[in-house]
Amino acid sequence: MSQINRLSKGGRINRNQPLTFTFNGESYQGFSGDTLAAALLANGVDVVGRSFKYSRPRGIVAAGAEEPNAVLQIGATEATQIPNVRATQQALYSGLVANSVNGWPSVNNDLMGILGKVGGGMMAPGFYYKTFMYPQNLWLTYEKYIRKAAGLGRAPKENDPDSYDYLNQHCDVLVVGGGAAGLAAALAAGRSGARVILADEQEEFGGHLLDSRESLDGKPAADWVAKAVAELQKMPEVTLLPRSTVHGYHDHNFLTIHERRTDHLGDAAPMGEVRQRLHRVRAKRVVLAAGAHERPLVYGNNDVPGNMLAGAVSTYVRRYGVAPGKQLVLSTTNDYAYRVALDCLEAGIKVVAIADARSNPKGAWVEEARAKGLRVLTGSAVIEVRGSKRVSAARVAAIDPQAHKVTSPGEWLECDLVASSGGYSPVVHLASHLGGKPTWREDILGFVPGEGFQARVCAGAMNGVFALGDVLADGFEAGVKAATEAGFKPVSGELPKVFGRHEEPSIALFQVPHEKPTARAPKQFVDQQNDVTAAGIELATREGFESVEHVKRYTALGFGTDQGKLGNINGLAIAARSMGISIPQMGTTMFRPNYTPVTFGAVAGRNCGALFDPVRYTALHSWHLKNGAEFEDVGQWKRPWYFPKAGEDMHAAVGRECKAVRDSVGLLDASTLGKIDIQGPDAREFLNRIYTNAWTKLDVGKARYGLMCKEDGMVFDDGVTACLADNHFLMTTTTGGAARVMQWMEIYHQTEWPELKVYFTSVTDHWATMTLSGPNSRKLLSEVTDIDLDKDAFPFMTWKEGKVGGVPARVFRISFTGELSYEVNVQADYAMGVLEKIVEAGKKYNLTPYGTETMHVLRAEKGFIIVGQETDGSVTPDDLNMGWCVGRTKPFSWIGWRGMNREDCVKENRKQLVGLKPVNTSAVLPEGAQLVFDAKQAIPMSMVGHVTSSYYSTSMGFSFALALVKGGLKRMGEKVFAPLADGTVIEAEIVSSVFFDPKGEQQNV
C-alpha cells in the first residue's frame, strides 16, 4: 500500500504529480512538493539510519536543517553520489535514489545494533581518547572499523558530470532567511531602492508562515507570503535566492551562499544548467533573520523513531499533508507547541495527551485545546518511551523541574508519536562565525546574537522576538535600518494585521528527570547524530572537563554535520546543572562556518580540470606542439622540456639536443624570461642599488649579467640587463621570478626611494625570444638578418637592432650554454613567422630545437647557476664563488651589501658552490642528495652539503654535478660521499664548478 500516512487533504503538494523514488533499494511514491523526508514519512518509513556509536535505529526528527538522523546518501549513479544530504531539505524528484549511510549490514538488521544493545557502554564518551591511546599502531585498524560502522557517507568514485560555479554578488542589503522577519526586511529594503538579496534555504519562501495556524489580515499566512514574494519579484534590484543557504559569514560582510539550482530536478535538470552555485556576497549591510530551532526535550529513549520535534509534526501535517503517526503524546514547556495538538486533532490524528511541564498554563491555545476536550496533564512530562523501531508507549509523570525530580509514578500511555518542545533556540550560528559571543536571555531561555564587529542587524526569532506581529515589525524595522545605513531613504509601509493571542511564558526544562540516576536511566539523547547522552555529559564533567569547549570535544557533542543544532543548548544546560552553575556561567560553544555542509563541487566552482590553474603559453607554443615537445611546468608557464624523436626517451633526446648545440646549432624558446623596460634619468642609480654589481659605466649597446640579493645578502634573482640608451635599460629576470622582481623594484621605488626618477614596465609578454646557440648560430642567423654579425661589429655581451626574417628585432649576444649565442627578440605577434624562416634556413645546419632539460645540462656544464636550484635563500654571491659580481666599492649601500657582511655571512667554512665528479663516471648523483666527508661514520652522520644539480653529460662523456659543500672551494680534489637511502654510496671528487670551456673561448668567438 502506497503512502499509508498521507492525509486525504491539505498540504502544499501537488497530488496530481506523483513521483517515484527509491530508498534503501525499495521503491516508493510521493508527490511533487514533498521533501524526501515528507515522502518517507508518508510511506511509513520509520527507520532512516543507524546511530553513530550505539547503532540504534533512528527516524526522522525534524523538518529542516536541524535534522540529525535523516542524513542520507543521494544519487542514482556512481558519478552523481552526494553524501550528507538532509532528507528534510531535499526536494523529492522523480527517480531520486537515496540510501542510509549508517547501518552495517542494513538499517533494519544491524550487527552493530546487537553489540550496542548488549554492551551499552561499548563506546563511552572519550572512547577515542581512552581506548586508542595505546597501542598507537592499532589505531588505523580501529579507525577503519569505526568508520565502516559509523558510515559517514562517501564521495563518488567517478567524475561528477555536473557543473558548478561562483557568482560574485554585491548588494546594499543581504537578508538571510525568508520567513516572516526576512520577508518584511526585504520588502522594507527593497522599497527603498537598495540592491537587496534575499536568501532562504528552503524550496519556498515563507518559513513557518507556510504551516502556520495564524492568519495575516484575516487570511492564511501563506497568502501574505505569496503577495510579498510577488512584490519582491517585481523589484529590479532585488535578487531572490530560494534553495540557497547562507552558510558562512566572513570578514567585512563577506558572506557565502550555497545555492542548489537543479538538485530539486534530479536527472531532469536541463543540460548545461549549473547544478550548484556559490554566491560570494559582499553586502554593505546584513539582516540576519535566520529564525529559531525548536529544542527537543531530553528523556529516556527519546531517540526511538516516532520521537519528533513538535513543530516538525505540524509542518508535516500542514505543509506536506502527512501524518507522522496515529496517536500523539505531546510534551511541552510552552504555549506555542499546543498548535501541534490542534493541528493533529484537525487532521484526524488521535491526541492521547498533552504533558505540560508548567503547573498552571492558561494561554489561548492551551484553553482551546482544553475546550476541544484534549487531556492536558500539567506539571508533567514524558519521562521515557518504549519501543525498538517505533514508539509504542510513553510514560508521563509529574515532575519538579527545579529539584530535577519525578514526583509521581505516572502512567504509560499507548502512542506511536511523541512530540516534544523545550522552547526555541535562536539560530545564532551566522552571527557567531566571526566570534560574536551569544548572550543568554533568561526571559526567552535562549542565546541571542551578541554584539559583533559586523555591519549587521538581527531580526525576528533569531533576535529573541517570537510573536508573529512583533516578528514582522522587527523584520521591517531591520530592513529600514539596513537600507538607511547603506545610504537609502527610509520607507514606511503597512504591515499585515495579526490577531493577538494570549501566550504565557515557558519554563526551563532541558533534561527531563528520571527516577533513576542519569547513568542508569534509559538513555537520554542530547545529540542524536553523535550519540551523545545526558549521562555522557555528566561523565565528562565528573572527569573534570569543565569548559564547554572541552565537554564538546570529550563527548563529541555538536561535532556532526548538523553541528549540534538540536543538542547544544540542552547539552550545555546539562553540563551546567551537573556542575551546579548557571547557563550563562557555562557559556556556549562558538559556531564556525559552514552552517550546513557544502559540496566540494560548489567550493571548486569551475576551477577544475583544464581551468584548475591558469596555464601560460608563449607565442611559439603551437610550433612546439607540432614538433612533438614534451612540456615542463615552470610556474604557470608551459615550457618545452625536450623534443623527443620517434623512439627516443628523455635521456636520448637530451643527449642528442646537447650534442647538436655543442656541434652545430640549437634553438630555444626563451620567451618566458621576465623582461622589464626601465626608463629615467636615475635608471642607472636604481640598478646600482638593486643589483649587487655596478652599472654606472655600462655603455649603450652593451649588456651585463647581474645578481639581485635581498637585504639579508642572499641571492634571489639574476639575469642580463642591457643598456638600450643612456636612460633606458631592458632587464631580464628568471622565468619564475618575473613578477617577484617587478614588485621588488616597485616596493623600493615607492616606499624607499620615490625621489629617483625612474619607471618600470613589464614587457615579458610583448617580446618573444628565440635563442640560437651553437658554433653555427652566426652562419645561420646571417642568412635571415641584415645585422652585421661580424665578431668585431657585434661582440659578446652587446646587442643590435635590425631585421630578422623581415621583422624588426633586437638581438642580444649573450650565452647561457657556453656556445656562441644570439637571443632574437621580436614583437610576439610576429614571432611565428620569424621562427619559420629561421627553421627553414636552419635545415642545412641541423638546427635542433631544445628544451629546458638540455638548457639545464648545458648551463651546468658551464657552472652557470639557476636561482632556486643552486640557491635556496641561504646562499650569498660569495658562496656561489661569484664574488666577481659584487660591487664592493659602490658608494650607495645597495640591497644585500650590509646583509652579506654580517658576521655569519663572512665566516669560514660556509657552504660553497663546487663541481662534483663521481668516481664512477656513469653514476648520476640524485639532486638533493646529502653529502658527507666520511661515509663510514655512525648515523646520524654530519652532513656537509647537498647536490644542487646533477646530470650525465653526453658531450663530456661523464656524469657531473653542482653542489654546495662546506668550505668546498678550499677542498678541490678531496672526496665527498653521498650515502643514499638504498644503502649505496656514491663517491665524488670536488672539482671546479666550470666543467666546460673554463676560459669562455666557445662563447666569445
Added chain:
Amino acid sequence: MSTVNVYKQRPDAAHAESPLFHAGLHELVGKGKSTAGVSLRERKLLGHLTLRGDGHDAAFAGAVHKATGLELPGALGLVVKGETSLQWLGPDEWLLIVPSGEEFAAEKSLREALAGQHHQVVNVSGGQTILELTGPKVRELLMKSSTYDVHPRNFPVGKAVGTTFAKTQLVIRRTDEETWELLVRRSFSDYIWLWLQDASAEYGLAIKA
C-alpha cells in the same frame, strides 16, 4: 644622442599571430546559438602603449592632450575617441590604444610633447589583446569571473578597472551599455578564452569577426 631607445617594432607587412590566433576564432563566426547571450570578438593587433608620468603635474596632462587629443583620465577613467582610447591604470600609469601600426608615431609624438619631463613610454602591443564582449548576459558572465562589482550603479560606461578575473588578473573596461572589453595579457589569453567558453556555456556564446 637620445637618452631613450625608440624603435619601430612592428613590420610593415609580415605574418602576424594575435594572442588568440591559435583559437581560430574566424572559423567560429556564425556558429553556436543565434540567440547567444554573449558575443566575443578579439580586437587584435592594436597599438598598445604604456605611458608613465606624474598625473598631478598639469604640464604632463597638457602634453598628453597635445599629443593624443585626449584628456588625461583620472582614477578608473577611460576616454575613447574613435579608434583611440586612453585609460588610467594607476596614479602614474596610463594605457594608450591606437589603431594597428600607429603606435610608433604615437610614441614619437608623445615623447616630443613630453620632452624635458620625466616620463616613460613603452610599446606593449605584442603583449596584450582586447577581448570585446557584448550581449545581455555579459554582466552575469563577469560576475562569475571577477570579484569587482559590475552593476551599472558602480560600473558606468567609461570606467576601467584592474581586478582579479578567474584565477588571474586583467583590466575590465566598459565602453557601452552592453559592451565590455577585457584587456588580457598574451600568455594568459588561452586560459581566459577557455574560461569564457566554460562560463558562458549556459547563455550561449557567439564569435564575431
Added chain:
Amino acid sequence: MLNIFCPHCGELRSEEEFHSAGQAHIPRPLDPNACTDAEWGEYLFFRDNPRGIHHELWIHAAGCRQYFNATRDTISYEIFETYKIGEKPSVTAKPNSAKQPSRAAGEKA
C-alpha cells in the same frame, strides 16, 4: 575576506586584489653600513605582533600596483583607514566606538 579601500583607486576592493607586505613604517636605515649587526638584525627580522591597532603595508597588486598603508585592528580585522606612502596614520589608538558596527574605511553611504 577583507574589503580594502585603495587610496589611489578611491574604492573598496576585495582582499584578493591585494597582497600584504608586512608591517608599515619600517624605513631602511639611511646608512646600513653604520648599523651594528644587532641594529641591522632588528631592521631586517623583527616585527611587532600587536593585539589591536597595527599599521600595515599593502599593495594593490591586481589594480593600480601601488603600495599603501592600512591601520587595522588585529582582533576585529576592522580597517580604520588606509593612507598613501609618505603619509602618517591618523588612527593610533583604538576608537571608543569600536563596538558599534562601523563603516568600512572610505565607504560612501
